[in-house]
Amino acid sequence: VTPSEQDKKAAIIDKFIENNPKISPIKEDVDFIVKEKSNDISHLMTETLAQLYVEQKLYTKAIQAYKILQEKHPEKTEEFEERIEEIKKSRNIK
Template sequence: MVNNPKNIYSKIINKFNPKDENQANDLKKILNSYPFFQSASAYYLKTLKIQKKDAYNELLPKTSLLTVDRKVLREWLNSNDEQNSSKNSTTEKYSFLDWFDIINDEVPKVEKKLNLIDDFINKSPKIKLSNGEKSQKEIIIDSKIKDELITETLAKIYVTQKKFNKAIKAYEILSLKYPKKSSFFADQINYIKKQKIKD
């Protein structure tokens, strides 16, 4: 059992240094006593990663199971690498006038791109109908419903749309198609004719 694990863990959190071997050993002892201690497991995992120890690959799946949000764990484990890379990158400091010059240099580039887009739009060829393509009137004529496609449902739709002539024609075609139902279709035609007179 670790001597006073609360104090040791508090010291580790306050002055966490993943490169410190003593902290790694203390975290390992705490985890031996409390194997499901999630935050201690995460801290120990980070020390193993920074110190490039083989135990990192063994502890990673266990810690990820204990973690509520694995994305947060991954970001935290990789945060030190990103901080180091951001420290290494040099940021240039500019005065107000320098920024003004930089922005003015970028404006012509944007204007050039916009001009290219405008030129393309103005010069782009328009799509024209060739003589071989059908006009809209021809398409409407060709789109008339063929006799094979007429159904009882279509005839009912014609009636509800008050297209009585089309409905009568549809029922006539159906009565020729289905002679056994011809008496039913004849009744429907009579009903439609009565509706046509009322309207």
């Protein structure tokens, strides 16, 4: 960078500072839309999460997870029903 380029850049910065710029507030009212918190996590449900629930001995959540997966993947309904039954048998849940 040559000295003349540095002088030009310094002059631009000095001019900017002299003008004392300020960020002006938004003049119109802005409404922010906030989504309500939902406890619906069905879109996040995976077979891996269901299996983790089983491994963590969170059997009620695991059963709920497999029921959600049955709705998401009707072609695997029998497989998920078998897993639900296995959980119920191992925990004597009826």
